[in-house]
Amino acid sequence: MKAVVLLSAGLHPNAGTPMPVRAELQAIALARGLGCEITGLHAGAKNPAIADCLGHGLASITVLAIGAEDDPVAALAAEITAQKPDLVLTARRGQGGSDTGLLPYRLARACGLAIAADAIALSKAGEGRLSVVQSLPRGGRRKLDLKTPALITVHPSAPPPRPFVHRERLAGKIEEKPGVREAVEATVFEDRPYRPRPKLIGDGGAAGSAEERLRAATEVKSAGGTLMIDPDPAEAAAAILDYLRAFRP
Amino acid sequence: MSRIRRDPRAALRAVTVATAPRLRIDRAWRGDSAFANETVAAPVEVAPRPVTIADPDYLVFAIADAPGGALTRHDRQVLGAARLLDGGGKAAVVLLTPCAVAAGDAGIAGADRILPVAQGDAWDPEGMAEAIAASVEKYQPRHVLFCESADGGDLARRVAARLGEIVFESVESLSSRTAIRPSGARRRESRGEPQRLMTVAPDMIAPWRGAPHEVTPLDPAVPSAAPRGILCAERLAVDAAEIPLGEAGLVIAAGNGVTDFSGFLGLACALGATPGASRVVCDAGSLPRGMQVGASGTVLNADCYVAFGISGAPQHLQGIGQVGHVVAVNTDLHAAMIARAELAIVADAQAVMPALLARLGAKP
Numbered sequence: 234m235k236a237v238v239l240l241s242a243g244l245h246p247n248a249g250t251p252m253p254v255r256a257e258l259q260a261i262a263l264a265r266g267l268g269c270e271i272t273g274l275h276a277g278a279k280n281p282a283i284a285d286c287l288g289h290g291l292a293s294i295t296v297l298a299i300g301a302e303d304d305p306v307a308a309l310a311a312e313i314t315a316q317k318p319d320l321v322l323t324a325r326r327g328q329g330g331s332d333t334g335l336l337p338y339r340l341a342r343a344c345g346l347a348i349a350a351d352a353i354a355l356s357k358a359g360e361g362r363l364s365v366v367q368s369l370p371r372g373g374r375r376k377l378d379l380k381t382p383a384l385i386t387v388h389p390s391a392p393p394p395r396p397f398v399h400r401e402r403l404a405g406k407i408e409e410k411p412g413v414r415e416a417v418e419a420t421v422f423e424d425r426p427y428r429p430r431p432k433l434i435g436d437g438g439a440a441g442s443a444e445e446r447l448r449a450a451t452e453v454k455s456a457g458g459t460l461m462i463d464p465d466p467a468e469a470a471a472a473i474l475d476y477l478r479a480f481r482p
Numbered sequence: 483m484s485r486i487r488r489d490p491r492a493a494l495r496a497v498t499v500a501t502a503p504r505l506r507i508d509r510a511w512r513g514d515s516a517f518a519n520e521t522v523a524a525p526v527e528v529a530p531r532p533v534t535i536a537d538p539d540y541l542v543f544a545i546a547d548a549p550g551g552a553l554t555r556h557d558r559q560v561l562g563a564a565r566l567l568d569g570g571g572k573a574a575v576v577l578l579t580p581c582a583v584a585a586g587d588a589g590i591a592g593a594d595r596i597l598p599v600a601q602g603d604a605w606d607p608e609g610m611a612e613a614i615a616a617s618v619e620k621y622q623p624r625h626v627l628f629c630e631s632a633d634g635g636d637l638a639r640r641v642a643a644r645l646g647e648i649v650f651e652s653v654e655s656l657s658s659r660t661a662i663r664p665s666g667a668r669r670r671e672s673r674g675e676p677q678r679l680m681t682v683a684p685d686m687i688a689p690w691r692g693a694p695h696e697v698t699p700l701d702p703a704v705p706s707a708a709p710r711g712i713l714c715a716e717r718l719a720v721d722a723a724e725i726p727l728g729e730a731g732l733v734i735a736a737g738n739g740v741t742d743f744s745g746f747l748g749l750a751c752a753l754g755a756t757p758g759a760s761r762v763v764c765d766a767g768s769l770p771r772g773m774q775v776g777a778s779g780t781v782l783n784a785d786c787y788v789a790f791g792i793s794g795a796p797q798h799l800q801g802i803g804q805v806g807h808v809v810a811v812n813t814d815l816h817a818a819m820i821a822r823a824e825l826a827i828v829a830d831a832q833a834v835m836p837a838l839l840a841r842l843g844a845k846p
């Protein structure tokens with residue numbers, strides 16, 4: 234089986250220095266677990282973050298040279314159509330670019346691949362089929378069977394990446410070749426430093442003054458529900474189970 | 483209705499007893515015939531009338547996850563965000579859900595129209611995306627808002643790829659003129675006009691708190707067949723005790739009123755709930771520190787919380803601030819936890835826990 238792991242130019246969230254995106258390294262580990270023949274693929278300029286991925290279990294990386302204003306999807310789609318891998322792996326969202334997580338979906342559409350999000354485990358399920366375990370909120374898991382060739386995005390709660398090995402990093406090869414260039418219209422968004430904003434607390438009723446909101450978040454308010462005083466334990470148990478019915482798995 | 487305007491000098495004339503040699507006022511005056519035409523009716527508490535938007539200038543779509551037909555907190559925030567984009571009541575907010583949502587509840591959350599997006603029994607994101615894209619093409623809404631949740635975010639990107647548009651995702655701040663989202667490893671942010679497709683980050687935008695809206699149904703568009711890549715899907719059973727406490731949906735917790743901890747853990751297992759504890763219990767070493775709920779432990783994001791023998795100290799209650807449904811079992815009627823609970827049971831936790839286990843054992 235042939236797998237391509239898409240690598241993006243990541244940034245460290247605090248330091249702002251180039252660094253591989255963790256979920257892409259986890260994708261490398263997942264593909265290795267399947268016993269695939271793996272290559273890395275990046276559209277853009279050569280970057281130290283991309284090169285560091287070699288140390289985490291990749292033997293070779295192809296860098297498609299395109300300009301900063303070119304659409305990576307066009308270059309990646311042309312390369313993937315040419316290479317015809319069975320499996321394309323990406324992170325669920327980048328870390329350092331626009332980080333929209335949209336690229337995998339656009340690419341899957343451009344190449345006609347099936348797509349599944351948030352994988353934490355992969356296994357083969359017969360000819361032309363792949364079994365994927367998805368991570369859901371609340372610790373949930375869902376198992377999908379997917380037609381290959383497929384594109385799968387990897388969730389951060391997948392197994393950890395392989396540790397960095399400097400010798401592998403030195404032995405790995407980066408091949409650079411010109412990519413298909415297709416300019417996209419420039420986005421109209423203003424870019425500025427991130428400003429953290431407060432999260433809603435309590436039931437999220439942001440109405441009223443700051444004092445009211447603080448009170449709503451911290452005060453003990455009577456829920457005004459049912460009160461049972463000294464019931465029989467069996468009766469209490471029945472009431473609790475009745476109440477919990479909607480919440481139990 | 484136009485009210486007769488109040489004459490501001492009439493009140494003074496009515497209470498004036500004499501003007502010479504000095505102004506004298508009858509301060510004991512409580513109003514009589516002189517004010518007959520000016521009585522101000524005491525404000526009567528009336529339920530706000532539902533707002534009807536019959537002839538909207540444009541539409542705003544809000545796509546809810548609504549698992550099992552109940553709107554989640556995040557769904558309500560998405561509807562709240564949609565109302566921010568309605569141009570001051572000029573647009574109708576259309577709620578698209580995979581499961582039917584009660585019209586009354588949708589109206590309270592701020593929806594004007596309901597558009598069911600047909601989904602079979604199985605989870606089918608490809609079909610859903612196709613159905614939503616067909617509705618977007620039919621009704622041409624000005625904005626389409628999704629939840630940035632696991633399935634909602636996946637759906638938003640499928641629809642965006644299908645329509646060939648960008649999605650302005652994880653909006654953290656929204657007004658009618660600007661939307662802001664984090665980018666560049668959350669070191670930068672992008673700011674621009676609200677785009678057509680957007681996803682709303684959880685717990686950043688307030689739900690709708692205004693008057694409820696009148697909800698009417700809208701005809702769904704007929705989707706074309708989607709290419710099928712996902713052959714089958716099934717939920718896997720997970721061990722609730724393995725779920726991280728902050729992610730768990732149902733948590734049961736033991737406090738200082740509980741003495742039988744192995745029984746408590748057995749009950750958690752039987753209920754399929756994730757076990758938690760108060761600080762006193764963790765300090766004593768009866769349960770591991772990782773289970774501590776509260777300000778210095780884990781802040782829960784659960785739907786339901788069951789407290790056995792927990793008094794409800796403020797530091798503990800901070801940990802369950804987001805929890806909508808609380809059950810408390812405590813011997814003290816005046817415990818804060820009993821006041822906080824929706825189902826409050828004043829009883830011995832040591833007796834209720836075995837009774838629960840017995841009931842669960844009888845009903846596999």
Ligand SMILES: Cc1cc2nc3c(=O)[nH]c(=O)nc-3n(C[C@H](O)[C@H](O)[C@H](O)COP(=O)(O)OP(=O)(O)OC[C@H]3O[C@@H](n4cnc5c(N)ncnc54)[C@H](O)[C@@H]3O)c2cc1C
Pocket residue numbers: 736737738739740759760761762763774775776777778779780790791792793794795796797798801811812813814817829830831832
């Ligand atoms: C800085 C700081 C941070 C803190 N952070 C946390 C935190 O993160 N989490 C936390 O939990 N606490 C925290 N605390 C401690 C908190 O103030 C309380 O001391 C603690 O929550 C009390 O735990 P409890 O309710 O289990 O015990 P208690 O206050 O002793 O309450 C026991 C309750 O059980 C009831 N009871 C007794 N016997 C029975 C029975 N047989 N059946 C049923 N009910 C019975 C009693 O009526 C009582 O209401 C913090 C305190 C400080 C100062």
Ligand SMILES: Nc1ncnc2c1ncn2[C@@H]1O[C@H](COP(=O)(O)O)[C@@H](O)[C@H]1O
Pocket residue numbers: 238239240241242254257274275276277305309322323324325326327328330331332333334335336337
């Ligand atoms: N220029 C690129 N070259 C290769 N892969 C990319 C590139 N940009 C994004 N990706 C992949 O797409 C994923 C999501 O990126 P994004 O849509 O930018 O959040 C990343 O984790 C990468 O796996």
